[in-house]
Amino acid sequence: MIGVFDSGIGGLTVVKEITKQLPGMPVLYLGDTARTPYGNKSAQTIQQYALQDAQFLIAQGATVLVIACNTASATAYQFLKSKISIPMFDVIIPAARKAATLTKKKRVGVIGTRATIASGAYTAELHNIDPAITVEGQECSMFVPLIEEGWAKKGETTRIVKLSLQGLKTKNIDTLILGCTHYPIIRNIIQVKIGKRVKLVDPAEEVVKELAQYLKAHLDLAQSLRSTVDHRFMVTDVTEHFQAIAQSWLKRSVKLERVSL
Numbered sequence: 001m002i003g004v005f006d007s008g009i010g011g012l013t014v015v016k017e018i019t020k021q022l023p024g025m026p027v028l029y030l031g032d033t034a035r036t037p038y039g040n041k042s043a044q045t046i047q048q049y050a051l052q053d054a055q056f057l058i059a060q061g062a063t064v065l066v067i068a069c070n071t072a073s074a075t076a077y078q079f080l081k082s083k084i085s086i087p088m089f090d091v092i093i094p095a096a097r098k099a100a101t102l103t104k105k106k107r108v109g110v111i112g113t114r115a116t117i118a119s120g121a122y123t124a125e126l127h128n129i130d131p132a133i134t135v136e137g138q139e140c141s142m143f144v145p146l147i148e149e150g151w152a153k154k155g156e157t158t159r160i161v162k163l164s165l166q167g168l169k170t171k172n173i174d175t176l177i178l179g180c181t182h183y184p185i186i187r188n189i190i191q192v193k194i195g196k197r198v199k200l201v202d203p204a205e206e207v208v209k210e211l212a213q214y215l216k217a218h219l220d221l222a223q224s225l226r227s228t229v230d231h232r233f234m235v236t237d238v239t240e241h242f243q244a245i246a247q248s249w250l251k252r253s254v255k256l257e258r259v260s261l
């Protein structure tokens, strides 16, 4: 199965994308809801957690891994690559590639959690592709709790988005990476506040495109992934609130299974 992990339920935006781009492909999802958020933790702790998440999914039968979490991708992908031997996809590389092709002015903005921005992973990847690109990072730590509290449509959220993006608006960017699992949910508000002309990149969309391409080139693996029946949603802590968010984001009935890592 395709193993997808995240610090919590945010990674369901990647599952949604898998359902769209790879219909009928079952997912083994792990959300570390007991230890969420990762975005305000140290790189060392995030690496430890991410390794446990990945090893758990492999033990459950995952044969390919997607790190849905931007924070874990930014701080732990290289570390995990040295420990894990199955194919693994992070969200940073595909999103950076897309942004590099979209930017005309070679000025790209990145928003994400504190840990993602502090890691400099998006900047490093964009410079890897094209050293002439200027990257402007902005942490937007307030967005995750607002979205998880169901405040996405409230005026307060719109005001906080405006305030958080004020600095970036003066940087003359033409492309903005939504570097956190939750941000696609308030994509429209971000678009309005950063300006209509700025192109938005959704890492969830890009990583699944990359996975789909890989599976096209590895048909045996693709075939074996299809052999199981349905998605499984595992979390390290279950609450009614997580359950309700999962169902409303995926627009289907979801049974969260509690697991211990």
Ligand code: DGL
Pocket: 006, 007, 008, 010, 011, 036, 037, 038, 039, 040, 068, 069, 070, 071, 072, 112, 113, 116, 144, 179, 180, 181, 182
């Ligand atoms: N899933 C995280 C990310 O994409 C956001 C939530 C957290 O901080 O754990 O960065």
